[in-house]
Amino acid sequence: MDRRSLIKHAGIAGVLAAGVAPAVHAQQAVRWRLGSSFPKSLDTIFGAAEVFAQKVRTLSGGKFEISVHAAGEITPAFGVVDAVQQNSIECAHTAPYYFFGKDETFAIGGAIPFGLNSRQMSAWTFEGNGLKLMREFYAKYNMISFPCGNTGAQMGGWMRKEIKTVKDIKGLKFRIGGFAGKVLERMGGVPQSIPGGDIYPALEKGTIDAAEWIGPYDDQKLGLNKVAPYYYYPGWWEGGLQLDLYINQKAYDALSPEYKAIVEAASAYAHIEMQARYDVKNPTALKQLVGSGAKLRPFPADVMNEAFKQSMALYDELSARNENWRKVYADYSKFRSDQNLWFRFTEATFDRFMQAQKL
Template structure:
């Protein structure tokens, strides 16, 4: 499918335009009735991140006059959250909504579809996916697992997580059991952390029982819902491993290729619309949720410059190892890196200076 055609129809305006074009009676009569199942990696209680799948399915249904229905199931209803992609790959379900970095253990390249340490922010992710060849590169890789995938949500830059005790130096990380999987977990291992990969719905019990000492999840809105502040009051930032975490709708490749061309277009447009919707939703909800967390006793703390620099150094060491041993990772990472270098040259001019000035006004109570 031509990417530029996809982009022209993308986002919420494009979705509406596509819906209008598909709603004509003659076209609607030619469309087959299709019902798919989609399994999410998230519980229903996390309405924004789980809701990305529902938003996607709703757009698909509306743009096809109800002819193409996708039933959304939460984590555990069909398969556990961390097995969502496997269920798509083996044909148990037609689609899933997940983070590709959950499957880092199969191949480190999966991490590049969601977020990697000191990687792209949300806007840069979208630019790379849609205009920098990123989506084509990722789908070339996903095809080896029988999957086609499209970005379908982004959380924005995440928080660094919840800790039972203050973390003031690199030494404080040694022996810490933390829910932190994938690439970031590999990096933190070098600093003495013992990473644990635990699905979203299982984190609070593990933290409450002391099975883990710390956890990261997303940001204020979801974190407040999960109640981590009750058992681990120190809330650190930033989540340097997730500067702009992208989610994907993953689809069984055979099922996707069997669809009419119009339905393939609908899927791509609906995914891009849901992608835009999720980030906007988080940006609207997080400020209020942060106020609630602070009112309930959460203690905000920045990671020290020492810790961030140590994490950056460790990340670069892991990158070097992967670049030397994994050709698919190397190919895609080098594409991201080339874009990132240029993107930050630009971002430090207009955006950074404008935002910095406005943040000073906010701190001074001048807004």
């Protein structure tokens, strides 16, 4: 039975509801290891890998088992791509932009400053050319990708001191996720690449002046409000961070058509559930953080404008020298323009009105 036949006879909803895919019981047992870039304490972002693995187990009737390992257990947080590429683990769950040092194009698969929001990113990935283009790129690293989560738009992070003008960015030692550090650097900041589990001690000891992670729910778990009082918004570098499931190409090719369909269905399920969890948990966490003394601040207009200017200049430079970037970003940027035109008249206008109401 091929994938189309599986979906035709059961449908994704039917397969998920039943918990067992047709004709899977005859399949051979498969055991994989998944390396995560996140600590277990962050149950929402780390939890997406667990949701994926559990769904694979359920849909396969227990025949396809994937053990999930937190950052540092079998590979460092930022070592998962190398591990998958070398087939020392079969798959990984991570943020693509962590690996921009290999090639800046990785970042487009996750989030780039002033890029797509989460809905737009899903649209580009699933119905635009995003998945096709990113898979062509990842093939150079012996991997195939599956979207596996999105955080939604993020907060701008925690500062030990107020940011009143763009001049306050100069010399700021800021833990910032992946690729966005290149823009911060152009603004005079000093980007720091630190895994999630190590942010609190670095901020507490004053090794860094500021740090961003994701948003209220995770930030509260990390305790960042205890060591830096000012909480900025928005995270202009992450309008919607998409997480990826990377699978070693050889390991994936060895799967049966049914197991490949299960991987696709399980990753799509985890993709949706992650953002749903964040959208449920973040409002309560934000209220609690403010109630405990966090001082909410918007980034000043000159910071936003300079960040945008530097981001666009960086993308032009990358397009001139990186063929991989140029190919993917040309399609991405055109898609972004069309999406923003559409959202301007619909989502954005509706959201602004609703947020002004006292409901």
